[in-house]
Amino acid sequence: MSLHAQDDPELRRAQEERLRAVWAPPQGLFLRWSDTNNDRVGVWYTLTAFAFMLFAGVLALIMRTQLAAPDNDLVSANTFNQLFTLHGSMMMFLFAVPMFEAVSILILPQLLGARDLPFPRLSAFGYWSFLIGGVFVSGSIFFNAAPDGGWFMYPPLTTRTDLSGLGADIWMLGLSFIEVSSVAAAVELIVGVLKCRPPGMRLNLMPLYAWYILVVAVMILFAFPPLIAGDILFEMERLLNWPFFDASRGGDPLLWQHLFWIFGHPEVYIIFLPSIALFAMLVPTFARRHLLGYPWIVLAAVGTAFLSFGLWVHHMFTTGLPKISLAFFSAASEAVVIPTGVQIFVFIATLWAGRVVWSTPLLFASGSLAIFVIGGLTGVMVAVAPFDWQAHDTYFVVAHLHYVLIGGTLMPLFAGLYYYWPMITGKKLSDRLGRTAFWMLFIGANLTFFPMHFSGLEGMPRRVFTYPAELGIGGLNLASTLGAYLFAAGVAVICVDLALSPRRAVGKRNPWDAGTLEWVEDPGDDTHWGVRCVPLVTSRYPLWDQKDFVKKVDEGRFFLPDAEEGRRETIVTTVLDARPLSVIRLGTPSFKPMLTSVALGGVFILTTYHLYWAALVCGFATLAMVLWWLWTGTAEIPEKECKPIGHGIELPLYVSGSSSPGWWAMFITMMADATAFSGLVFGYYFFWTRHDDFPPEGMDAAPGMFWPLVAMGGSLASWAVTVAAREVHARGGVGAARMLLVAGIALSAVGVYAGLAGPWLAGMDPEAHVYPAIVWTLAVWTAAHSGVAIIMMGYTLARSLAGRMTPRHDAEIRNITVYMHFLALTAVVTYATIGLFPEVA
Amino acid sequence: MKRGLPGWARRLRVTLWTLIVPPTTWAVHFLFSYLWASISCAKVGAFATVPVLFLIGTILALIVIAASGWIAWMQSRTPGDAPPHQDSTDVDRLRFLAKSTLLLSGLSFVGVVFTALPVVFIGDCR
Ligand code: HEM
């Protein structure tokens, strides 16, 4: 036995004491809600999403009860509209996506052997936004004010304020707020997977769950922003009467359908891939062997992610688009079957090649795959345009979508629940109750949704609150309703199982004998540090393959076993090869995230009720909160340059630029921002292709070339000046860099002024026609971004003046440069579009 | 095994970015096809009987995908340690990324061909 510092039990105990103290959750009835540690926030998040699922399920039961018999009058048509809209929207926005984020926040750090994700406070912010927005949206049904336009909210019925009430605003603004938190979580997860892996865990050793999370989070980044862009246009129409979707003033309702489904189809995969990811963790465990074909899974995940963005128009087959365009999307729809099939075959092959241990989680997994495959088959049917023309908007589609969602999302999550419950609580759930519940769910789901194929083909349209007895579909509907009750009873059995859990005894650690990192920690004791020490990983299943792995972790023999300075820390590594780069200090419990989300929630909620001044106040409060949060919590200059993490390795405590998580977060956020922007630009060119009167006679000269070109020049100059400031600053020219920042502020101000002056001085009236409306939208978007640039440069200047930014510690200026790159791009596209394009076209 | 792997291809580093070249090419080609069809249908009223622009775009996309697949294939044969190639070494990571890229180019190739087919079979704007 070699002599190693960790051989000293005294030292180990002292280290554990320090770690325990640093990671201790805040106590007390009130303070506990300031927690930001992933093990708490993740649990809150999961429970909240689960509760929303139950609520949405109750809404579904009411609907099914109404539909049990022909000509039933349990609920009115109006209530029924609210029921299905809220059921669908909640299931998609308040359950499926947040659940994936919740589960990932909970288990990803463990899976990566990290103490926490890089931005714990951002997770907390996301959680509080989700809670506030979710309660706001779902609570509306108790005031008879729930949205009633269906989960895809097609205009013009929903944009005309005389035909739809407050509900539409609640949907748009409430869910936009939640989308913000989804994007925040995506940023957190991407940076977590890329930068917080343990040393040695190269890309080819990453747990498959992490691969899927990476892919799904990237998909969120490209799928949600177009919807946010759509929401913006939608609310401009409802609140300000800008006619984006109003055909009588040059608008087009189809634009909404495009923006919605560019989000809506990938969404289906966004909620399906994480479930597959759970399978990828539990199948090897129960097959007792490595997963076969690791690169094939990566192919499947990445391939599905890409192809799924080429499918959106298959939801629009009946809108009268040219057949040639439909055909492209039909082709892509068939192509996506390839990667989807690959994943399923990889699992089957792995089970085939292994020694299978039949367990409750595996039972759920295989049952849900069976259901999913039926949904996949009907999916291929509706992807064939002529069939879709027949089945569109009938119960056939309702059957298809629920097979996919229940087999692809709900049941896999139950598999994950049974699998991971012991990891979180240390206790196993009951096998007997689990199996009972499984069979009730399995039979219930089939009994509910299989008959719907036939009621659909018999001619029952979806979204009807009742149907005449003469249609002869009473029996089929009764069967569906009975199935729904059986299904609900199955869910109730699971809830009972969960409720009994606190009374059960703590079981043994790693009860399934899994091989992956998340099982290293012992959930039985009261530690909250994530991992005792950050391990060195040299295998895909370290618990199986690396000798004495768990013991070494327990004894703190790997990296960062201590918290000498009393700070929460984790290791940051390189993207490809997970070579250690630095130690970062993590955010500690704080109320700032919660207060920020309250302020931001105020903006959205007050706008819903047209209380614009109060909303504006909340907007300023949000800005102030964010600045305070950043000022006090980020890019702190450490008390020393480096610190040892054990085994003779010293790592810096401060990094900036592309090796720091903050830089990545900025980069990724800007990708989302650029995607939202392209949604708006798409709108402009969409109108141009579809309407010959765009720009209309008499308006085609506005806003002219002069002001847009001045704005473009100003923005590009402020970009150049920022890049110069970064370079000068890095070479020690602090004073010069400050001057350049001041110049940058002035130039951005030119961007704001000239950008708005174009449409303003041309007297463009956005209510008159869609052309001025979309020009204004692009101009305002870009000017607002120039405004944000002013704030960022001011902030950076202030940091420099306060001595919080030096040539060695220059994260702020490097991060804002990333922002400026994207701003320059935005400005070029906007001003070329509104200033130059009308000349060319 | 080094035979056939030109120096420049060996020097090309495999990163996460190279992994997404083939599917990105598919995406660009897809978007291009869609925009080309919808713009020519909306503005010209019909598309040309011999769509040269479309043909060039498709061939270009296929060439890019095939090339990145070929490079990936070469790199996936970099000699190194013994199978099963799942250790924490430079070579294994390189081979893994190269192999995944290769698989993705296969999928993207099929995707591009699928997208091109409708033009052959439909050929008008109705
Ligand atoms: C056994 C459980 C469930 C039952 C009984 C059920 C029942 C229903 C019913 C009756 C409708 C209305 C269909 C119509 O009139 O068009 C509906 C729509 C919908 N459901 Fe479910 N559902 C269940 C689970 C789920 C799950 C788990 C999800 C998603 C994760 C989901 C997502 C949707 C969506 C997106 C719609 C469309 C809403 C709309 O048309 O606007 N459902 N469901």
Ligand SMILES: [Cu+2]
């Ligand atoms: Cu779809």
